[in-house]
Amino acid sequence: FSRGTNKSGESQVVEWNKKEGIVKRTYIGCTNHSIGVIHFDITKNRFIAVGDDYVIKIWDIDNVNLLSTLDAEGGLQASPRIRFNKDGNLLAVTANDNKIKVLATMAGIRFMDSVESQSHMSLIEAETITKNGGTRNAKEVRPNLTEERTKGSRKLTTEINEVAQLRLLRLSAIIKTDKILRLLYTHSGNSILALASNGVHLIWKWTKREHNLSGQATTKVAPQLMQPTSGMLMVNDLTNAKPSDALPCFTLSKNDSYIMSSSGGKVSLFNMVTHKVLASFMSPPPTPTYLALHLKDNNIMAVGTEDGGIHIYNVPVDKVETKFKAHSKRITSLAFSVVLNALVSLGADGQIITWNLDNWEKTKSTSIRIPIGRVEMASSDVQVQFLLDQKHMLVVHETQLAIYDASELECLKQWMENDCMTPISHAVLSCDNQLVYASFRDGIVRLLTLPNFQLRCLINPSAYLPEDSCYSVLPISVAANPLDPNQFAVGLTDGTVVVFEPPVSDGKWVVVPWPTPADEVKLVSM
Helix, strand or coil: CEEEECCCCCEEEEEEECCCCEEEEECCCCCCCCCCCCEEEEECCCEEEEEECCEEEEEECCCCCCCEEECCCCCECCCCCEEECCCCCEEEEEECCCEEEEEECHHHHHHHHHHHHHHHHHHHHHCCEEECCEEECHHHHHHHHHHHHHCCCCEECEEECCHHHCEEEEECCCCCCCCEEEEEECCCCCEEEEEECCCEEEEEECCCECCECCCCCCCCCCCEECCCCCCCCCECCCCCCCCCCCCCEEEECCCCCEEEEECCCCEEEEECCCCCEEEEECCCCCCEEEEEECCCCCCEEEEEECCCEEEEEECCCCEEEEEEECCCCCEEEEEEECCCCEEEEEECCCEEEEEECCCCCEEEEEECCCCCCCCCCCCCCCEEEECCCCCEEEEEECCEEEEEECCCCEEEEEEECCCCCCCEEEEEECCCCCEEEEEECCCCEEEEECCCCEEEEEECHHHCCCHHHCCCCCEEEEEECCCCCCCEEEEECCCCEEEEECCCCCCCCCCEECCCHHHHHHHHHC
């Protein structure tokens, strides 16, 4: 790897083919004419970070397109010097006024906390502490300091690195598929439905048997890939489909009998048992980008489109009841709330809007707060999901997770991904609303508790992906079991699905406690 300028004076970071002496990759996103020499560093042959234009720019080594941009809360030099530590969980960057800022992943934060804890203990042993004009010895101070440091942070995230630390089941099919872009469980909890990027639907179903008397989804027993005797596949109509506009979407009827689905073409209505297309409607343009069924009346469906419109469709009579312009860019998510008598829409324009179900008039709107210095990816897919009370909702953006009061569109709690450098690919609520299952574009899956988004468990790719595909296969869709709050599934870029459950001994995703104060003192004395 090297950095420099081309003949036009534009800054570049490139990867060389050493054997042939030619440029293998040129990373896109550097400032055309940087102020000074740009600096870069690489961590574990996986990510490359560049200090450029007062920010830090991150690339996946195998992808020339910019992955993420971080401003480190401002104050960086025009071309800051940067350096990863050996483990790649800390990144030091030079800032103005002779300062150095350190960015840390969750692993890096834990490391720094442990170092800080040791430093505090050593200081107590060596000095007396003066407070409020008085002096206390180390014995008097030690208990209070330990209590303060552990208060609110007595628990440490469970980090899972090996398959033996959890239960999982890999679902695959002999049918050729590509990326699993959409994933959901049936309402009965005994099947998983997947939509691949080539428009093919896959259904895995668990049945009652000796080792699975309930017939529910489980990692103990492999399900059956459902396919009628005719061999017919459920494949979306791709006629007139435009890949650039396509945002595959599907939804399932309350009785698990019918699927409404689109992959950039018409919306198709499938029978879940026979796999036959019962009807098709809404030929592009505009291209359907999201489907949502009314919670009480499954005959009514809201269809979001690539031009920012919403169509209210009556399925049995095959008629659009009404349509209206909602967003300036494509619709990325829709959700009904019976309690609030409202439809919530999210768009690629970053707007959240509520609509009255009686007259379809806009009631409130707000904008998603994007962190300063962050550059959104073109494929950014904003999602919304109502909590059980149907008054609050989870909003998922590549930069954040947030809980909103749906009636006021007030953001009550927000979790930003500054500590992990990589965008969120998808996230969903557990069926009891106690956890958020979130997948990231570096392969990591995080489990966070509500309402404060405390990180409970971190699952590394090494725990659920084969060693030869840990860095090439990524999770891009997530689904939560509607009956078991501790089971979820992720769809991968290689066309497979992985079902996750906590270890049998635990029964649920647990938190490992921090070391006790006595353990900390013992560590320092060593």
